[in-house]
């Protein structure tokens with residue numbers, strides 16, 4: 197293979213020799229790999245009581261389990277709980293980055309959730325070897341097993357998140373359009389990208405710095421040649437209402453003289469081998485040690501180390517490579533099971549801690565932001581997680597590819613994450629690995645228009661895919677999709693609040709609107725946002741029309757409120773390149789903002805677009821940032837529409853309720 201270097205093979209998307217050499221240099225030695233991964237002296241150490249749970253499976257419709265690169269319905273599958281990075285994944289790659297040992301079973305008259313709180317390596321057999329059995333198996337004991345029953349999907353997810361953790365309110369800007377690239381190489385390029393957005397009037401709320409901003413991939417640092425005035429750059433972005441998010445990778449480079457390493461040794465923060473020496477593994481910087489985020493002490497250390505970046509103007513942290521993984525021979529490997537963590541004074545093997553690592557790192561990065569500014573809402577995003585990680589970070593669906601199939605998958609994956617408690621997620625728009633193209637990018641922006649997380653990201657050595665890279669027509673169409681998202685933010689933000697306060701998933705599969713209809717339970721080419729909106733995007737190349745089933749129980753309007761359809765029927769709709777089919781339930785008072793370039797600090801009053809019928813719509817309003825919402829500084833305004841007569845009631849802090857009709 198041509199991407200081989202010193203016996204190491206880079207992830208498949210890193211096919212550029214020159215880049216690979218630049219990344220890995222001469223630092224890597226084979227012996228360090230062997231030591232961490234194959235030390236015969238310790239291999240016998242991890243022995244735990246396995247866990248086994250087998251239940252009758254009466255339904256053929258099963259969801260959740262975290263991030264899965266499959267269709268929505270997981271019935272008939274055998275899935276693994278072990279956070280892993282196949283980068284990039286394809287349909288069927290198993291497991292991938294973020295596993296959650298929680299399943300949702302949808303029967304005709306009820307919904308059931310089963311949470312096996314067990315971070316050990318495990319599997320769930322969902323009618324795979326026996327059509328009528330559900331079997332959980334783990335290599336170690338469970339911390340608890342919980343079941344939840346309810347009439348609706350939302351009530352079961354609400355119960356699960358009440359126990360595992362609820363999503364805090366993110367800052368409003370986190371819902372905006374974000375731009376990322378592996379990597380924007382220097383501050384000139386970052387500011388040029390920002391200027392392009394503003395000059396072209398394409399809304400943008402955040403720009404991300406990927407690994408090249410660091411000094412030789414050393415976490416906590418930045419490259420002072422490429423970013424000679426980091427704080428000045430951040431300030432210039434802020435002046436344009438653009439926030440700065442930076443990647444943080446857990447592997448701390450082993451390099452005498454580097455503070456992250458020296459201080460990490462002095463403070464004794466790294467994961468160990470059973471003989472008490474520090475474990476080593478290879479990641480971007482070469483040989484590294486990994487902080488042991490299992491202990492509060494180390495999380496605090498990490499949080500303190502990140503202060504200089506946060507003081508320099510960083511607004512959000514992007515936690516990556518935290519499955520965790522070591523680069524191996526052509527693949528990503530997990531650190532060995534027998535590595536030893538220190539869980540606040542109690543030793544534990546990596547076998548038990550592996551699936552918790554992404555969660556614990558997210559806790560540490562969140563703490564960093566809370567220390568930097570206790571009055572601001574953190575923006576924290578992670579690749580790996582566990583049950584409850586939504587309480588500390590959002591996520592994205594890891595390294596997808598620039599293919600139509602990957603676009604299709606992103607709907608099922610986002611929905612299954614929402615049904616695993618992590619609503620605040622979404623795919624790399626345009627696709628991460630491989631070259632995208634105009635049509636794919638347009639359709640991807642449209643498909644994700646109301647997904648909780650809305651970020652364009654692409655890998656090194658792929659074609660640049662910012663909104664303007666494919667000519668004027670494509671730019672106009674992409675901009676139109678982004679504009680539409682900003683228009684809909686008051687509605688989307690209200691769904692975030694329903695998720696925060698009540699545990700209701702932000703996006704849901706179509707069947708949530710008509711639970712008694714079994715024919716809808718595998719549909720994953722569209723999604724519901726809250727109770728009132730249905731997004732039915734085009735996810736097929738060249739397609740200009742599609743069919744969509746409108747759930748029974750109410751009528752539905754096209755987004756422009758011009759055409760009304762009866763629910764309970766399959767319709768065919770035109771969807772030329774300038775259209776994303778969106779339907780709104782009759783009886784909705786939809787709060788809309790007018791054109792914005794980024795989320796404003798003073799939230800404007802939304803205007804209501806009425807979709808005549810009978811129904812209630814809830815609008816949530818608060819300051820958009822800060823922790824006032826935890827002290828009751830917010831308003832819920834409930835609009836009741838009866839044919840075309842609108843009334844409303846306000847609960848909470850009346851000062852926050854404002855709108856125009």
Ligand code: GLC
Nearest residue numbers: 283378406407443516594595
């Ligand atoms: C991983 C991340 C990807 C990032 C890359 C370089 O593959 O998933 O988003 O761009 O690393 O940091």
